[in-house]
Amino acid sequence: MAGHGAGHEAGHRAEREPRRRVTIADVARHAQVSTTAVSKVLRNAYGASPAMRDRVKAAIEELGYRPHAAARAMRGRTFTIGVLIPHVRNPFFADVLDGVGEQLGGSGYQAILVQGGSTDLAAESRAIEALVDRQVDGILMIAPITPKSRLEEVAGEMPLIVLGRHERSSAYDAVFDDDDAGTELVVRHLIELGHRRIGHISQRNAGRGKPVALPHLTRAETYRRVMTEHGLAGEIAIATTSWTEEGGYDGTRELLARSPRPTAIFAGADQAAFGALSALHEAGLSVPDDVSVAGYDNTRLAAMANISLTSVDQDGTLMGRTAARLLLERVEGRTAAMRFSVTPALVPRLSTGPAPGSGAGA
Amino acid sequence: MAGHGAGHEAGHRAEREPRRRVTIADVARHAQVSTTAVSKVLRNAYGASPAMRDRVKAAIEELGYRPHAAARAMRGRTFTIGVLIPHVRNPFFADVLDGVGEQLGGSGYQAILVQGGSTDLAAESRAIEALVDRQVDGILMIAPITPKSRLEEVAGEMPLIVLGRHERSSAYDAVFDDDDAGTELVVRHLIELGHRRIGHISQRNAGRGKPVALPHLTRAETYRRVMTEHGLAGEIAIATTSWTEEGGYDGTRELLARSPRPTAIFAGADQAAFGALSALHEAGLSVPDDVSVAGYDNTRLAAMANISLTSVDQDGTLMGRTAARLLLERVEGRTAAMRFSVTPALVPRLSTGPAPGSGAGA
DNA sequence: CATCATTTGGGGAACGTTGTCCACGATCCT
């Protein structure tokens, strides 16, 4: 049956697989000019008269020519930028990608994404190599776990922007959230509501060496600092799991096992906060009456009325847009390193309230 | 300051930008063989003695050689497969990608993703072209909105798998969920709980021409059919928005405006169901006592205790794994078209319950 | 020991672009 159908079609509409692509040479022949001329028109290069430009453009249009990216890669630009993303499951990254898309819109550059695998350093390395081997014009890495030395190596080969890490490097640009400020906002918010036993859910460091400067480090550190500054050093309680629903769930159960249990939980990311809400619900505790919960990232879901999660907004779209802009600048030739930091804002919602038994109230 | 630092480093560690990549020729020189020999070893091709293989492999190791994908693309394989994804925000796609990643794991193939833009046909076309122009070895399209004729054109140029569409084509393979069965499960579930006024949230068709066979069509159609079969043709109420939180929210408000209002809402996707829950909460209605809500996709969040959304599970990971396997088979030479359909299962949770005033109960 | 088959290794022409260099003719300045 399949054989019959296929055979028929093969005979009928010449289904010969290798129907060659239209190349620059075809265009040149059709427009009666040299391939060089066509290339010049394509690149808007110097040395082509308006008359010739029109002729070539017409031929391109007629033949439906599209440049062959792989061939371009052998010489000049690819007009491709590579984006390394830890995992597509995190909705915050979707915001970032929206920003990247916006900025790249009319630029003629195309973004290709590869998944790095969040916590698996080997997988991330392979993903980075894949990008480098594919000769992209520049790379944007979102929260990579790769050591700084390797990042600088990559930056030596092609323009690089790192989003979400705090280290300072002269080899690449950095775009990040002021996690210190953001964390201070949430923790103070909870303290002002009268909470003293405030737990925190953090993330495990990837790899074995010195941990890289990812947001979870800053957030945990600032949490410690603010607690200490308010005389709550003794109440510090950190559950180190992962910033996923499961991680938030497990971390919350770990924190609830303490006695007395915390009256507030600051999850380092909204995704973990969702898991926390679920664990609290399961434990029969009410939010925020028994336990307050705050997240970070202000994802779309946090704003839903039935969730109404207090969170910290860090404008991922702006970060993505900026990162893309910086990368294009680098591709166009800038070499001086730049750093861009967005200022976060607290978005109080219904998941946080006065500590049980405290006088503070809305 | 930047000038000083940069200047210093430049002098110190020879920061000359174009530090050439190691090529096949370098390896050949180092191993004292021809480039042909190296290429043979790389491709496991015939015509190389074990001794030579070892020598070349050692040289590759020593020099840290990695093949240059762009150069490869000019001749043979790229060892890259392209994945078109409507938008990374939908968590169901994350499951699919997990499956793709699993299957591609040790295969030597690398997946690159491009975002199509969900609802914007022009954007999706550009994304597809980007993949074709980059000479990937095969393409996996997830729920594309592009017309079938164009898909067949692409399939003429390279192996293609389409995930999530129901049309039959001899040019490409299809992997999809049995949406008809899944929808029947939910709608019957609601009817068995005593509901009669069951609203449905569907998605707008993209583009102007004949709509393509995407899941929302089947789901809406089956919803209609099952309602009619149970004598509820008069109760059919469809809000056509989009399968996002916002879409679910708007659609629910639209459905609630009817009088009498529905006692159950079947959202065509979990994301829309989340929006529905939010809208109901805002309207002061309780779930499931006043209104039951069911989704589709069984995303991670649906299982969280505080959400507990009844949904239809359609093993996205299996779909992704299968799609990747089929694509590799095609890349390796298979030409006969295949179709693979996964059977969905109902996952009842707390968001659905007996219709108010009905005798049915748990 | 001559002949033929098989194994082993390499030469070199693609693949589709880019960009440097050169030639030609027209225009401009003294």
Place this chain on the structure above:
DNA sequence: AGGATCGTGGACAACGTTCCCCAAATGATG
């Protein structure tokens, strides 16, 4: 009028692979 300058277009050598050939060496067969 003679030289310099400029604007226009093309020839051609890369870029890093693959793979079709062919040559030489080796082994098998009569």
